Amino acid sequence: ARRAFKHPLDYSSPRFHSCVMATTAREFKDAAYAQLARVGKALAAPKRLELLDLLGQGPRTVESLAEQAAISVANASQHLKVLRAARLVDAAKKGLYAEYRLADPEVGALVVGLRRLADARLAEVAQLTRTYFAARGELEPVASDELARRIKRGEVTVLDVRPAEEYRAGHLPGARSIPVGELRARWKELPRGRAVIAYCRGPFCLMAADAVALLRKRGFTAHRLDHGVADWRARGWPVAVAP
Numbered sequence: 001a002r003r004a005f006k007h008p009l010d011y012s013s014p015r016f017h018s019c020v021m022a023t024t025a026r027e028f029k030d031a032a033y034a035q036l037a038r039v040g041k042a043l044a045a046p047k048r049l050e051l052l053d054l055l056g057q058g059p060r061t062v063e064s065l066a067e068q069a070a071i072s073v074a075n076a077s078q079h080l081k082v083l084r085a086a087r088l089v090d091a092a093k094k095g096l097y098a099e100y101r102l103a104d105p106e107v108g109a110l111v112v113g114l115r116r117l118a119d120a121r122l123a124e125v126a127q128l129t130r131t132y133f134a135a136r137g138e139l140e141p142v143a144s145d146e147l148a149r150r151i152k153r154g155e156v157t158v159l160d161v162r163p164a165e166e167y168r169a170g171h172l173p174g175a176r177s178i179p180v181g182e183l184r185a186r187w188k189e190l191p192r193g194r195a196v197i198a199y200c201r202g203p204f205c206l207m208a209a210d211a212v213a214l215l216r217k218r219g220f221t222a223h224r225l226d227h228g229v230a231d232w233r234a235r236g237w238p239v240a241v242a243p
Contacts, residue, residue, distance in 0.1 A: 038085075038086050039086050039088070041082075041086070042082050042083055042085070042086035042088055043088075043110075043114070045079065045082075047069055047071060047075070047076075047079055048079045048082060048083055049111065049114075050069050051065055051069060051076065051079055051080065051083065051089075052083065052088065052089070052102070052107065052108075052111045053111055053201065053202065053204075053230070054068050054069065054201070055089060055100060055101060055102050056102060056107075056108040056111060056112075056201075056228075056229070056230040057162060057166040057169065057170075057201055057228075057229065057230070058101075058165060058166050058168075058169025058170065059099045059100065059101040059169070060099065060100055060101075061094075061097045061098065061099055061100070062076050062077055062080060062097075062098060062100065063097070065080070065100065080100055087103055088102070088103055088107050089101065089102060089103055089107070090102075090103045105233065108230045108233060108234065109230075109233070109234045111230065112202075112230050112231055112234040113234070115202075115203070119203075129203060129204075133209065136209060136213070141203075141223065141224045141225055141226035142197055142223045142224070142225050144225070144227045144231065144232070144235070147197055147225055148237070150197075151172075151173070151174055155194065155195070156194055156195045156196065156197050157176065157190055157191060157194050157195070157196045157197070158172055158174055158175040158176065158196075158197050158199070158225075159175065159176055159178060159190070159196050159197065159198045159199070159211065160172065160175040160176065160177045160178075160199060160200075161178060161179060161180040161183065161198050161199070161200050161207045161208055161210075161211045162177075162179065162180075162200050162201060162207065163179050164177055164179055166201075166229075167242060168241070168242040169241065170229050170233075170239045170240070170241055171229060171239065171240055171241075171242070172199065172229065172232060172239070172240070173238055173239070173240045174240075175199075175240075176189075176190075177242075178190075180200070180207040180208075180210050180211050183211055183214055183215075184214060187214065187215060187218050187220075190215075190220070192220075195220075195221040195222065195223065196212075196215055196220050196221070196222040196223070197222075197223050197224075197225050198211040198212050198215070198222060198223070198224055198225065199224070199225035199226075199227065199228055200228060201228045201229075201230075202226065202227060202228035202230060202231060203226040203227070205228065208224045208225065208226075209224055211224075212224045
């Protein structure tokens with residue numbers, strides 16, 4: 001039951017009636033753009049964007065989200081309340097906990113689109129990313145289009161280094177799951193004869209970079225894919241789900 005919680009919209013509120021009682025063209029436009037602004041306001045916080053990015057990997061409890069985003073549970077709950085009010089996330093009871101998820105795949109596509117737009121229009125985004133990875137000695141990441149071709153030809157080993165529950169919720173077709181925290185003990189499971197392409201949650205995720213550094217020390221030809229499952233979905237490419 002995905003809608004076990006009370007819907008956040010109060011249908012008796014003046015705000016709701018202002019939306020449906022518009023009688024002139026100007027009132028209609030003002031009401032319509034006010035609704036669009038609700039989404040914009042919900043996105044206007046770095047931690048809320050990070051929470052949406054995390055939920056793009058799969059459902060999570062507020063406790064898990066707080067841990068991953070390095071904020072308190074109370075802070076995470078407040079951010080999720082804002083996101084629910086804008087209909088960007090849903091919540092459902094799962095045992096003793098509430099489990100959150102994206103309300104619609106379009107929400108994930110919106111976050112990916114916003115990131116791409118910022119990357120294209122804000123030089124600071126590209127410079128920040130470039131500077132950080134250059135300081136780690138990272139080469140340019142593998143492009144998604146190139147990876148898709150190499151996967152089809154069986155030329156590479158695709159390695160998903162996210163937590164196992166994220167892999168089960170959705171992963172790149174043919175990818176193997178070895179969480180980055182387990183890679184030091186399990187790297188021998190990887191075939192030696194092919195390059196390894198590691199990926200995690202997207203361009204701001206550092207787990208794939210850590211995996212690449214470890215594998216190169218073990219003598220592998222390893223590269224980072226800076227796109228994640230959310231980017232893959234946004235392109236309309238298939239995503240596999242573990243049984």
